[in-house]
Amino acid sequence: MQSIILKSSVKYWFIGAVVILALVQTNISALAQTKPRIIISTDIGGTDPDDFQSMIHLLMYADRFQIEGLVSSPYGDGRTKDILNMIDLYEKDLSKLKKHSSGFPAPDALRAVCKQGAIKEAAYKGFSAATEGSDWIIRCARKKSDQPLWVLVWGGFEDLAQALHDAPEIKDRIRVYMIGGPNKKWGVNAYSYIAEHHPDLWMIEANATYRGWFMDPESPKNITSKAFYGNYIQGRGAMGKDFINYYKGDIKMGDTPSLAYLMKGNPDTPTGESWGGSFTPIDRSSRAIFERNTTTADTVATYSVVEWRFKGPKLAIPTDSACFTLDISGQLWPGYYLGEGRYGVRYSPKQVEVGSYTTHSSISELDGQKGKYVSVAPWPGKRGPNDYVLGRNWYGDRTEPELFLGTQQGAKTVSKHREEFLMDWAKRWEWLK
The missing domain is CATH 3.90.245.10 (Ribonucleoside hydrolase-like)
Structure with missing residues (x-):
C-alpha cells in the first residue's frame, strides 16, 4: 500500500512539475510577445x-x-x-x-x-x-x-x-x-x-x-x-x-x-x-491664416501652423504647383497655387522668435512680399477660429x-x-x- 501511495505521489508530483514548467514557458513566451x-x-x-x-x-x-x-x-x-x-x-x-x-x-x-x-x-x-x-x-x-x-x-x-x-x-x-x-x-x-x-x-x-x-x-x-x-x-x-x-x-x-x-x-x-x-x-492644434502680410503686431504660438495666402493671376497650371518661395532666415519654403488666382504657403516656427519673411517668384504679384511675425510660448496658445480640432x-x-x-x-x-x-x-x- 505504501508503495502504491509513493508511486502515486511521484506521479502527481511529476505531472505538477510538467504543468509548472509549461506555465513558466508560457509566461516566458508571453513576455517575449x-x-x-x-x-x-x-x-x-x-x-x-x-x-x-x-x-x-x-x-x-x-x-x-x-x-x-x-x-x-x-x-x-x-x-x-x-x-x-x-x-x-x-x-x-x-x-x-x-x-x-x-x-x-x-x-x-x-x-x-x-x-x-x-x-x-x-x-x-x-x-x-x-x-x-x-x-x-x-x-x-x-x-x-x-x-x-x-x-x-x-x-x-x-x-x-x-x-x-x-x-x-x-x-x-x-x-x-x-x-x-x-x-x-x-x-x-x-x-x-x-x-x-x-x-x-x-x-x-x-x-x-x-x-x-x-x-x-x-x-x-x-x-x-x-x-x-x-x-x-x-x-x-x-x-x-x-x-x-x-x-x-x-x-x-x-x-x-x-x-x-x-x-x-x-x-x-x-x-x-x-x-x-x-x-x-x-x-486643438494652433493654426493662423492670414490673407495679408503680417507685422510684429501679429502673434502666433510657437509650433503652430501659420498660413499666408495671396491673390494673383489665374493660371492654367494644376493646383498644388509650386510657383513661389517663402524666405525666412535664408531657408526657403515652397508656396503653391491653390486655384482661382489664390496662392498659399505654410510655415511652423520652431522656437520663440521675432521672424521676418520675403517671397520670391517670377510672378510679379507674388514677388517681394514682406512681413514679420512674433511666435510665443506656450503651445498651443490662445484659441483661434482656424485651429485644427483634435x-x-x-x-x-x-x-x-x-x-x-x-x-x-x-x-x-x-x-x-x-x-x-x-x-x-x-x-x-x-x-x-
Missing part, C-alpha cells in the same frame, strides 16, 4: 546628424523591441543606405551584445525591413504618392496582433501622412510618437493633412519635450553631453568608434525620447512619468511654467530622467568594451 512593436521613420543622413546617434542607441537596445520597419523619411540627402551602414556596425558588435541577451535580432532581419520613404516634402495638400515606406507602414499595421504598432517619427511626416491617406483604417492599429519642432517646420504640409483629416489618431506630438535629452544644466559632470562620450563610449566596439563622427561625440539624440518612452513608464498613459516625457491631452487621444507638451527648460516647453519631464537613462545605457556600452 510583449516587446513593443515599432517602426522608426528617420531622416538619418539628412540635415541633422543626431539620427545616427539615435540609431546606434536603438540597435544597442534592439533586444527590447520588435523592430518591424526602419523607414528612410529624409529631409536632405538621407537614404536607406545610411540605415544599412549602421546595421553593418551593429553586426560587428553583435557577438558581444549577445553574450548579455539572446534577444538581439539578426542583422539580415533588420536589413529586410529597411524601406525607402518619401524623398521630397509634401505639397500643400499634404500627400502625394505611395512609397515603399508608406506601404510598409500599412502592411505592418494590418498584421494581426494584440498590440498596437508604434510609429516613431524621427524625420519626415510624409510617409505617415501617405499611409493614413491610402489606408485610413490603420488608425485603430497604430500609435504615433512624433518628434515635432524642426521636423514639423519642414513637414508642415504633411502635418496639416494629418491634423485636419485624421484628428482621431492616437498621437504624442513632442515639439519641445524631447529637448530635455540634451539640455543638461543640472547633470552630473560625468554625464554632460560633452563628457559622456569620453567616459562611457570611447573605445567600445564598432558603434562606439563611429559615434565620434556625429557632433564630435557630444550627446544629442533628439529623437531617442520616442524610443525611451517605451522603455520606462506606462506607454498607455502619456500623462504619467516615463523616460520619454510626460504629456497633456490637447483638443480628437481625445492627441497629446502635447506640458504647459506648466515649472516644467520649461528655458523656452523649451515640457523639457523637464525628460531631463529629470536623463541620469537614470544614460547610466543604463552606459552599462550596455560596457558590454562592448
